[in-house]
Amino acid sequence: MAAAAPWRDLGARPFAAPLRRVWDELTNPPMPPERVIRAIREAESVSEILVGWVQLAGVAFFLLLYAASLPAFMSMGLQPVPIALALYGAFVAWRLNRAYADTLSRRLLSISAVVDVSVLMLLIWSFTLQYDAPAALYLKGPTLLYAFILIALRALRFDTGHVLLTGALAIAGWCILVLIAASNAPVASDYPAYMTSLSVFWGAEAEKIVALLGATLVLALAVSRARVLLTRTAVEETAARDLSRFLDASAAKRVRSAASELKAGDGELKPMAIMFLDLRGFSIASASLPPSDVIGILQEYQSRFVPIVESAGGSVDKYLGDGILVSFGGDNSGSEAAKAFSIVPALLKAGDDWAVERARRNAPPLSVAVAITHGDVVHGVIGHDDRLEFTVIGDAVNLAAKLEKHAKLEHARVITTRAAFDQARAQGLDPPYRRIAPKAYVEGAAAPVDLVIVA
Incomplete structure (x- = not known):
């Protein structure tokens, strides 16, 4: 039987609480x-x-x-x-x-x-x-x-x-x-x-x-x-x-430096560039593979592309199976669109190098599609009680996921909205592009969207 504290008879008197705490x-x-x-x-x-x-x-x-x-x-x-x-x-x-x-x-x-x-x-x-x-x-x-x-x-x-x-x-x-x-x-x-x-x-x-x-x-x-x-x-x-390894660097920094306890609903509206990366051919390539090999493909994919994203200040919001949701602008630098477009050449090269490497191993072909949008989104905390999550919420986020699927119809590796493309130019970057697709009908979008096929 555990020894009782010598002041247990003091009851609930206020001055006894610190003594009980020290004893414990x-x-x-x-x-x-x-x-x-x-x-x-x-x-x-x-x-x-x-x-x-x-x-x-x-x-x-x-x-x-x-x-x-x-x-x-x-x-x-x-x-x-x-x-x-x-x-x-x-x-x-x-x-x-x-x-x-x-x-x-x-x-x-x-x-x-x-x-x-x-x-x-x-x-x-x-x-x-x-x-x-x-x-x-x-x-x-x-x-x-x-x-x-x-x-x-x-x-x-x-x-x-x-x-x-x-x-x-x-x-x-x-x-x-x-x-x-x-x-x-x-x-x-x-x-x-x-x-x-x-x-x-x-x-x-x-x-x-x-x-x-x-x-x-x-x-x-x-x-x-x-x-x-x-x-x-x-x-x-x-x-x-x-736990910070389960968050992106900016979210982990915000958690550590928060002056008060973060709670669901804490967030702010800010202009951000949203990038959605998707691994094409993954479903076919992984259909006959054991789970360890499936995870291995995802690890190989993420280890090649995530460092490129982070090198430009991008924050990985979440991993969605073979998709990666990335946001730029959490640092309020005012160059979020330019940063997102600045890494497009590196992403394309990484995809090409990976394809060559897999071909040498006679592995099923894989490629990466990239969709970029820009707009005002809510960057904050959602969840309930002890299960919270940092995320980005807004039309730009939803449209990025839809654009990635639409990229197949446009035969595009990198697709973006005209608004995001123009914002990158306004921020000092002049990215190359292949063609413009005005008033494109994107499945799930409320209205036609002017698109730019970057690659």
Whole structure:
């Protein structure tokens, strides 16, 4: 049976809700999939590199302090500070190299925490040698504050265990130093006496230990909650990246950058060029093929033509079996028609090259027909509840699908409306064409349409 939250009896009081939420986060952390775990580990690897460089900077800082106070050490036979710092610097450099190689194990990270705290405590203890004074002298120094930095460094990895370990080591190390100082120093009875003499005041040392413990626990709690948030963010980012593959680039960008939640009905009316590509001969070619080969043909077709469309800023609205619905103008550039017509030569060449390649393989012939229209369409979100879709809606979209079928009657590979053709010219492009078909009767169209047979 799962453990109940300690504040479950608080009922529905408003202040209890955040506590329950934190409790749920800590006791029921999300279980991410393996690929998300790998992403988190990559982030932690970067954190370990950052920790290594910060520690090397700390070594350099302490060496500078030592160099500045070198006269105080000149009378000493053995000088432990430079030796300890040199050994520690070598260890940190080796550990940083392992971090770059991404070969740091949890055991090595734990050993690093022990080494970090041990070196700090050794440096604090060395004050008795540096100043030739009783051990109680280092109780007055501020060097213990660096222990908080060591604990905070462990928080960069989002690992609660190592934050707690480093904090526990710092508390244990300071307790040992306090006991060493108390072994040959008087015990003060009040704070002023403690501050004005080389004595030990248990209350002051208890406050330092409580401060270390409090900082450790607060950081551990913060890291634990941050890791939950990191996991959820990584899960959502991975899901968004995967889901964006089911949307065209502009739609995916709009979803990611939306200031508020998108909902059905969100959209805008804008002038757009609509292109419809259809694979001719596909039904005959795929009639006797196994499903895997049918999918293979579609993949081959889409991989040849979609990059051409996207290179000109076209957005694939949807795949309709062997058809591809494309829109230009989502970026509001004012050159949507020119962009659509600019890739016609590349589409024709890709179709010719593919036909030659299939002929060499004795594969059934396939060709691609292209229809282009232009007009004001609604570019937005449709759907219901949790199932939404970005799409384009309007007469230009419907006419593009009808034109593709009409292209067979005109024996055309590329067909367009006169309005779309003129719009491309108005936008600075002068596309070549084969002939004009005025007042053509397009099945399903409400009125005759002036057409241009491009190829």
